[in-house]
Amino acid sequence: MTQLDIIERRDGDRLVVTVAGPVNSYTYGDFQEKMTKALAAHPLVVVDMEKVTTLSSAGIGVLMAALDDAEAEGKRIVVLRPSEIARLALESTGFSDRFPVAQNLRDI
Amino acid sequence: MGLNFISFIAAIGIALSGISIHRRGGRDAATRLLLIVDAFSFAYALLHALGTSQIDVNHAALLRAGFACLAIAAGFLLAYGLYFPTRMGRFALPLAILSIVGSGGAAYLVAQGFDFIALARQMPDRIFVTTGRLFYPLVDIVAAVGALSGLLQVLRVFSRKAERITRQRATLAALSVVLSAVGTWALIRLVPERSGVRRSFALLPLAPFASALLSAYTHSLSRVFDWRENGRRLLSYLILGLLFGLPASGVTALLIILGSVYPIVPIVGSPLVFIVAFRSARRFSERSLSRLGSSREYREELESALAHIDLAKGRDAVLAELHEELSDSLGFKDLTVLIEDDEGVLKTVYAPGGGQASLPRDAELREHLERSGLTVLMRSEAVAAPIHENFRSELVTLLDNLKAEALIFAKEGRRIIGIFALGARSSGADYTDYDYDTFRAIYGKLFVFAFYLKNVARESILYTVDRELALSDQVIRFALEKVDKVESPTADVAWMTRSTRRLGGDFVDFVRLSKERSFFVLGDVSGKGLSASMNMLVLKSMIRTFLRVERDFTGLVQRVNLFIKENLPKGSFFAGVFGYFDFARGLCYFINCGVPAMFLYVPSFDAFVEIQGEGRVLGFVRDVTPYLKPRKLAIPAGSALIVSTDGVLDSENIRGERFGKDRLRASARARLDKSAREIADGVLDDLLTFTDKRQEDDLTLLAMKFHARSAP
Numbered sequence: 001m002t003q004l005d006i007i008e009r010r011d012g013d014r015l016v017v018t019v020a021g022p023v024n025s026y027t028y029g030d031f032q033e034k035m036t037k038a039l040a041a042h043p044l045v046v047v048d049m050e051k052v053t054t055l056s057s058a059g060i061g062v063l064m065a066a067l068d069d070a071e072a073e074g075k076r077i078v079v080l081r082p083s084e085i086a087r088l089a090l091e092s093t094g095f096s097d098r099f100p101v102a103q104n105l106r107d108i
Numbered sequence: 109m110g111l112n113f114i115s116f117i118a119a120i121g122i123a124l125s126g127i128s129i130h131r132r133g134g135r136d137a138a139t140r141l142l143l144i145v146d147a148f149s150f151a152y153a154l155l156h157a158l159g160t161s162q163i164d165v166n167h168a169a170l171l172r173a174g175f176a177c178l179a180i181a182a183g184f185l186l187a188y189g190l191y192f193p194t195r196m197g198r199f200a201l202p203l204a205i206l207s208i209v210g211s212g213g214a215a216y217l218v219a220q221g222f223d224f225i226a227l228a229r230q231m232p233d234r235i236f237v238t239t240g241r242l243f244y245p246l247v248d249i250v251a252a253v254g255a256l257s258g259l260l261q262v263l264r265v266f267s268r269k270a271e272r273i274t275r276q277r278a279t280l281a282a283l284s285v286v287l288s289a290v291g292t293w294a295l296i297r298l299v300p301e302r303s304g305v306r307r308s309f310a311l312l313p314l315a316p317f318a319s320a321l322l323s324a325y326t327h328s329l330s331r332v333f334d335w336r337e338n339g340r341r342l343l344s345y346l347i348l349g350l351l352f353g354l355p356a357s358g359v360t361a362l363l364i365i366l367g368s369v370y371p372i373v374p375i376v377g378s379p380l381v382f383i384v385a386f387r388s389a390r391r392f393s394e395r396s397l398s399r400l401g402s403s404r405e406y407r408e409e410l411e412s413a414l415a416h417i418d419l420a421k422g423r424d425a426v427l428a429e430l431h432e433e434l435s436d437s438l439g440f441k442d443l444t445v446l447i448e449d450d451e452g453v454l455k456t457v458y459a460p461g462g463g464q465a466s467l468p469r470d471a472e473l474r475e476h477l478e479r480s481g482l483t484v485l486m487r488s489e490a491v492a493a494p495i496h497e498n499f500r501s502e503l504v505t506l507l508d509n510l511k512a513e514a515l516i517f518a519k520e521g522r523r524i525i526g527i528f529a530l531g532a533r534s535s536g537a538d539y540t541d542y543d544y545d546t547f548r549a550i551y552g553k554l555f556v557f558a559f560y561l562k563n564v565a566r567e568s569i570l571y572t573v574d575r576e577l578a579l580s581d582q583v584i585r586f587a588l589e590k591v592d593k594v595e596s597p598t599a600d601v602a603w604m605t606r607s608t609r610r611l612g613g614d615f616v617d618f619v620r621l622s623k624e625r626s627f628f629v630l631g632d633v634s635g636k637g638l639s640a641s642m643n644m645l646v647l648k649s650m651i652r653t654f655l656r657v658e659r660d661f662t663g664l665v666q667r668v669n670l671f672i673k674e675n676l677p678k679g680s681f682f683a684g685v686f687g688y689f690d691f692a693r694g695l696c697y698f699i700n701c702g703v704p705a706m707f708l709y710v711p712s713f714d715a716f717v718e719i720q721g722e723g724r725v726l727g728f729v730r731d732v733t734p735y736l737k738p739r740k741l742a743i744p745a746g747s748a749l750i751v752s753t754d755g756v757l758d759s760e761n762i763r764g765e766r767f768g769k770d771r772l773r774a775s776a777r778a779r780l781d782k783s784a785r786e787i788a789d790g791v792l793d794d795l796l797t798f799t800d801k802r803q804e805d806d807l808t809l810l811a812m813k814f815h816a817r818s819a820p
Binding site for chain 1: 608613632634678679680681683702704722723724725727728729735754804805
């Protein structure tokens with residue numbers, strides 16, 4: 001899979017952003033734009049990363065920036081069911097504990 | 109020892125004042141005169157201390173010699189007032205000679221016999237001094253001359269147009285003259301006698317001591333004293349003292365009383381009281397006292413505003429926005445920006461107010477500014493600081509040409525690559541210490557703008573059709589040129605960096621500390637393409653700048669971390685390693701900041717050992733210090749080091765298999781008998797064969813081999 005698909009759906013006052021495919025230097029712009037808009041309009045954004053096939057430094061940077069913005073504005077971001085690759089990429093930063101992760105929507 | 113121990117303390121204090129003036133440099137007439145004043149004041153305080161001590165000496169002779177020194181010091185102090193802060197025209201020299209000769213005459217009268225100090229007898233608990241007929245008249249005359257001189261000095265400066273800093277220095281210098289003369293007079297005349305003895309006699313050196321301290325401060329003063337800001341601080345301390353210090357002292361006193369019954373109570377209770385009071389005071393200060401100066405404290409807003417200027421908007425828009433943000437916060441109109449061109453000349457690139465200047469690479473003034481290590485220069489410093497005494501007129505001319513009151517220098521290492529010249533405030537007020545601190549605080553951000561203007565935002569490049577690729581050549585060439593050669597004969601070093609789309613954020617840098625010591629960085633700045641390249645270059649340059657000022661290894665990494673967090677675009681981070689090689693001792697110290705693979709080939713094991721350990725990327729949290737773990741590594745002869753970024757490990761073949769650590773190790777091991785260059789190139793060949801020539805991420809690999817030192 002070389003294309004990044006991003007689907008958004010509302011779930012109460014939270015927004016679930018489902019990301020599928022590679023988040024890399026070619027695709028992170030779209031991911032960044034969607035995250036910025038999502039955070040501006042919702043107090044809680046859930047990023048479903050179960051189908052992420054690549055998460056490069058550009059993609060991690062988008063998540064880090066979104067996390068910073070959310071903290072500054074008193075909002076929340078939760079990573080849902082990260083794929084093995086996404087989990088390893090987040091762990092490689094040494095700060096994986098800073099990314100709130102959930103395995104189930106009910107737990108959030 | 110009685111009160112005269114204060115004289116010994118005064119002597120030490122005066123000596124330290126003199127030393128501080130001497131160390132600050134400056135060999136003009138005023139500085140030399142002040143050093144002479146301090147030398148005689150020191151002699152006076154010491155002789156006075158001995159003359160009033162219980163040591164079996166000729167007390168009267170010591171006191172006479174001491175007062176003779178004081179008289180000479182007073183003469184030189186008057187002469188100093190004629191040369192500081194500016195020379196008093198053609199009258200300065202004759203008046204200075206007159207005051208020194210006059211003080212010499214007074215010193216002769218004091219020293220020669222019984223008219224000043226008649227007798228000094230040793231009593232069981234003090235020295236009983238009988239003054240002569242000239243004692244009081246001489247003290248009165250010196251006090252009157254000192255007060256008159258101070259008054260004339262202030263009038264002289266205020267009667268003509270002068271910089272505010274000059275007026276402040278003149279006022280304080282006059283005050284130090286008055287303090288010495290009138291202070292001595294007051295201690296003699298105003299403290300009443302008891303049983304025919306003046307107890308204040310032993311305290312007389314306090315006046316020249318206070319004068320020496322004030323003179324040293326005045327002499328070092330090169331920025332306008334911010335009365336409001338300092339008043340606010342004083343008020344804050346008073347409030348904290350009244351609200352927290354006083355009650356805490358009361359409680360502690362109570363605990364000490366209780367201690368007579370329960371000795372443990374003050375031992376345990378006093379530190380607790382102190383901690384509670386300190387924490388409460390700090391909280392109160394942060395929440396309430398900070399409001400006292402709210403209207404004038406703009407630093408945080410300015411830092412935030414500068415951080416949000418978008419460099420992607422282009423050169424003209426960036427400069428206009430920078431000008432607007434600075435002028436809004438500081439209340440000035442004119443901003444002039446100079447940037448170094450390809451020939452190394454600092455040229456004006458932005459000057460809506462008409463300021464113009466140019467500083468060639470070899471200009472003496474520029475060399476002086478680079479050598480001085482300054483990043484901020486205020487006009488008051490150009491006028492007053494001893495360090496600039498040989499370049500004062502050139503500096504003032506430069507400031508005039510740029511219509512500036514303050515200059516901020518963007519430096520790459522020692523070299524100035526840009527100057528931001530800030531004009532006068534519209535209100536007419538001077539820049540203060542608070543402004544100075546703010547300029548230093550925003551330095552990192554202004555450096556980014558200078559770097560951007562110098563290396564990226566040149567119009568000739570902006571108008572290039574294929575902008576990214578045109579820039580990439582410049583970026584890569586620049587990056588390669590800036591790496592220092594490792595000169596140690598025991599180290600063989602090679603690396604390769606290969607970016608996708610010719611642009612990337614990976615880099616390797618070696619900084620030569622000495623022939624046998626090198627600092628290195630290898631890593632990956634997040635993002636891709638133009639922005640990553642630019643971030644990489646800025647970061648690489650900043651690391652070299654920080655290396656000049658930061659001696660602590662973890663401190664250096666924290667500085668880099670904070671720079672990324674505060675200055676690079678949001679979401680930027682750096683994953684890599686910082687290291688320091690001591691080739692002579694066969695040691696390497698390193699801090700892993702998220703580099704995924706470091707392997708050391710250990711000859712005694714005949715195996716590669718994975719050594720990178722745990723690491724945290726930089727730029728995610730504001731303070732990364734608690735997470736940094738410096739490691740020490742022995743690098744014996746015959747060993748080899750391989751370091752790679754994630755691009756190498758994560759490269760995949762057509763079946764989706766990763767190149768990974770095992771293949772990297774195997775590839776390097778197969779070439780252990782080859783040179784470092786052949787190892788680096790060979791690993792790349794293996795990797796590209798594995799991926800069938802496909803490359804989806806930047807690749808960076810460092811290979812080092814360590815040899816035994818050959819016998820001399």
